[in-house]
Amino acid sequence: xxxxxxTADIEEIRIAARWGILDGVTTNPSLYxxxxxxxxxxxxxxxxxxxxxxxxxxxxxDVEGMLTEGRAFAKLARNIVVKVPMSEExxxxxxxxxxxGIKTNCTLIFTTNQGxxxxxxxxxxxxxxxxxxxxxxQDGMVVIRELAExxxxxxxxxxxxxxxxxxxxxxxxxxxxxxxxxxxxFKVVQQMVHHPLTxxxxxxxxxxWDKARASAAATSTTAPAGTPADAATGDxxxxxxxxxxxxxxxxxxxxxxxxxRR
Ligand code: E4P
Numbered sequence: 001x002x003x004x005x006x007t008a009d010i011e012e013i014r015i016a017a018r019w020g021i022l023d024g025v026t027t028n029p030s031l032y033x034x035x036x037x038x039x040x041x042x043x044x045x046x047x048x049x050x051x052x053x054x055x056x057x058x059x060x061x062d063v064e065g066m067l068t069e070g071r072a073f074a075k076l077a078r079n080i081v082v083k084v085p086m087s088e089e090x091x092x093x094x095x096x097x098x099x100x101g102i103k104t105n106c107t108l109i110f111t112t113n114q115g116x117x118x119x120x121x122x123x124x125x126x127x128x129x130x131x132x133x134x135x136x137x138q139d140g141m142v143v144i145r146e147l148a149e150x151x152x153x154x155x156x157x158x159x160x161x162x163x164x165x166x167x168x169x170x171x172x173x174x175x176x177x178x179x180x181x182x183x184x185x186f187k188v189v190q191q192m193v194h195h196p197l198t199x200x201x202x203x204x205x206x207x208x209w210d211k212a213r214a215s216a217a218a219t220s221t222t223a224p225a226g227t228p229a230d231a232a233t234g235d236x237x238x239x240x241x242x243x244x245x246x247x248x249x250x251x252x253x254x255x256x257x258x259x260x261r262r
Contacts, residue, residue, distance in 0.1 A: 001175045004052070004183035006163065008032045010045050012186035017049050019189075024052030026127075026163065026183040028083065028107070029059055040076060047077035053125065055105045057083035058093075066093035074102045081105045081125060086114045091121045098122025105161065112146040119151070119158035125181070130174065131164035140164070141173050148178025168192045 002023035005016050008031040016022040025046050032039050039056070046054050056073040058066045066089065070082035082097055083105040084090045094104045098121070105125035106118030110133060115126045128147065130140030147160050161181040162174035168191045174182045184192075 001179060002052070002181040003189070004161070004181055005189070006031065006165075006183040006185050008035045008039075008042050008046075009186070010035075010042065010049070013046055013049050016186065016189060021189070022050050022052065023181070024054060024079075024183075025050055026055040026083070026105070026161070028055075028057045040072075043073065043076050043080065047079050051079055053081040053103065053105075054079055055081045055083040055107075055125070057107065058085075061087070061089060063089045063092045063096070066090065067096055070097055070102060070104075071100075083107050083127075084123070086118060091117060094118065094121040094123050107163070110143065112143055112150060115143065115147045115160070116150060119156050123158055125161045126158050127161045127163040127183075129164035130162055130170055131166040133164075134166075141170075141177050144174055144179050145177040152178070 003021050004024040004026050005013055005022060006026050007013065008027045013022065013025055027039075027043070027046070032042065035042065043054060043056050054077070056070075056076070058069040058073075060066045060069050066084055070084070070093065073080050073082055081103045084093050084097070085108045086106055090106065094106060097104045103124045104122070105127055106115075106121070106123035107127045107129075109115050109118060109126055109128040115128060118126050126147065128140070128143040130144065133140030133143065144160060144162050150156070151158065151160065159180035160178065161183055162170075162177075162179035163183050165171055165174060165182055165184055165188060168188060171182050171184065171188065171192060
């Protein structure tokens with residue numbers, strides 16, 4: 001399953017790209033409103049950070065308006081995908097974009113039938129909104145699961161893009177339900193990275209390492225090799241054991257280390 005970032009925040013996209021997990025980006029007017037500035041500039045910058053699909057959403061509600069906005073977006077970069085809402089006008093615009101070779105993402109999908117129609121009209125991405133269905137006490141994941149089954153049965157090429165995902169469990173569920181793509185707020189990606197036992201384990205390993213290094217450093221300071229006594233006896237000490245301290249210290253350290261391992 002591909003992972004898209006659901007944001008218009010350039011810094012978040014830059015970080016996800018550096019982590020090597022970014023397959024594309026979705027934006028919408030609400031996400032754009034959070035960052036402000038020029039939507040076109042933001043889209044250009046995003047398209048430089050990822051070679052994957054970048055969804056740019058139209059706000060016109062009539063076919064000609066959608067086409068004008070979408071064509072302008074498509075000229076910004078070759079990886080722009082025009083995001084069109086599910087509506088009668090939206091379907092017509094998707095069909096026209098498809099004839100022109102412009103890729104589309106049909107958004108605001110809440111039923112399997114809407115997804116099926118969007119795919120028939122020619123949308124390359126179909127975006128069912130899981131979280132918003134959960135919000136009204138319906139299982140949003142059902143739409144993902146049903147669309148995955150329908151697309152498999154009927155050999156439909158459009159990809160299911162699970163949207164409105166709110167937490168890491170949604171991501172696992174979407175992957176298991178057959179979504180081709182999940183688009184995620186950056187916060188959800190961060191939540192996926194972390195686990196209390198992972199974070200605790202990293203700290204424990206670091207602490208143990210630091211303790212071992214400190215003890216090794218203390219040992220080497222108190223037990224310098226090559227003292228005159230070593231040279232005289234050849235065995236690290238004289239007949240009474242004087243001067244043999246360094247070897248003893250090293251052996252003692254080794255013994256306690258092996259005890260710790262057991
Ligand atoms: C992405 O394409 C959608 O616009 C987005 O996931 C919607 O998420 P929301 O329901 O949390 O606003």
